[in-house]
Amino acid sequence: MFNSFKIGTAFGIPIRIHWTFVVMILVLMMRVPGSNTDFLLAVGVLLTCVLLHELGHSLVARRFGIRVIDITFWPLGGMARMSQIPESSKVEGLVAIAGPAVNFVLAAVGVVALILFGPQAGGTFDRYAQTFVFWNLGLGIFNLVPAFPMDGGRILRAFFARNHDWLRATEMAVSVGRLCAGMMFAASLAWMMSGGEGICLLPLIPLFIWVAGGRELLVVRLRHAQMHFGQPFGSHPGQPESQTGRQPNGSQPEFGQPPEVSHGQGSGFSDADIRTLEQFRGRMRPPD
Numbered sequence: 001m002f003n004s005f006k007i008g009t010a011f012g013i014p015i016r017i018h019w020t021f022v023v024m025i026l027v028l029m030m031r032v033p034g035s036n037t038d039f040l041l042a043v044g045v046l047l048t049c050v051l052l053h054e055l056g057h058s059l060v061a062r063r064f065g066i067r068v069i070d071i072t073f074w075p076l077g078g079m080a081r082m083s084q085i086p087e088s089s090k091v092e093g094l095v096a097i098a099g100p101a102v103n104f105v106l107a108a109v110g111v112v113a114l115i116l117f118g119p120q121a122g123g124t125f126d127r128y129a130q131t132f133v134f135w136n137l138g139l140g141i142f143n144l145v146p147a148f149p150m151d152g153g154r155i156l157r158a159f160f161a162r163n164h165d166w167l168r169a170t171e172m173a174v175s176v177g178r179l180c181a182g183m184m185f186a187a188s189l190a191w192m193m194s195g196g197e198g199i200c201l202l203p204l205i206p207l208f209i210w211v212a213g214g215r216e217l218l219v220v221r222l223r224h225a226q227m228h229f230g231q232p233f234g235s236h237p238g239q240p241e242s243q244t245g246r247q248p249n250g251s252q253p254e255f256g257q258p259p260e261v262s263h264g265q266g267s268g269f270s271d272a273d274i275r276t277l278e279q280f281r282g283r284m285r286p287p288d
């Protein structure tokens, strides 16, 4: 990803850090009381939990033949970029739930460690293990908020898609997501105005949900509009390659990128394409 740099590879997936994340850590290091070593240790553990969450999504996605381009850390968390996810409620639901599931498993491991080793190990171990459990529970629960395109919102779209077409399911999930975003925005402003710790990133999360949800809805609308031209794009698993919008070299259009418009058999739109377009947009040719 542009403006990010690679820090390693996990399961063949490049792990990257966006420059804004580095700036955020440096600013927090200057503001947070206590030693920088403790702070960096805490950041390292939190990053590992987020990375495992993203690897959960990525490895399940791979099982369904989805290509994982990279995982990038940025100020609002981690993000696994993937090629087109098929319009299948089963695939989307399983990929989305895998991330929070990893955090709940990690939290359970922390609880078991506390029970087994807590009594002998003493205060410091207890404190770190409790923080580990708390963070993982927090990550798992927060990501399940039904605010599309967060994991909970994707699970909700998968649920809606059982009884509606993909576009309608996306519209419904984005509407619920924006309702959640509105409530989160109001709550974060109230928190900051009531003298809560000035976490200036807090209102950015609902803004991101609002913008990213709308962007993804636009991509789905474009893809479905394209279906009017006889080339269903990245639609159903199991379809022949030639009908899924994959590129001739086998690579798929990247997640979040609008598809290329069909140009009919040869170069330019066919008469049938133009007739279809005209139904939506009015006359597009000069009169004969």
Ligand SMILES: [Zn+2]
Pocket (backbone or CB within 6 Å): 053, 054, 057, 099, 100, 143, 151
């Ligand atoms: Zn996730």
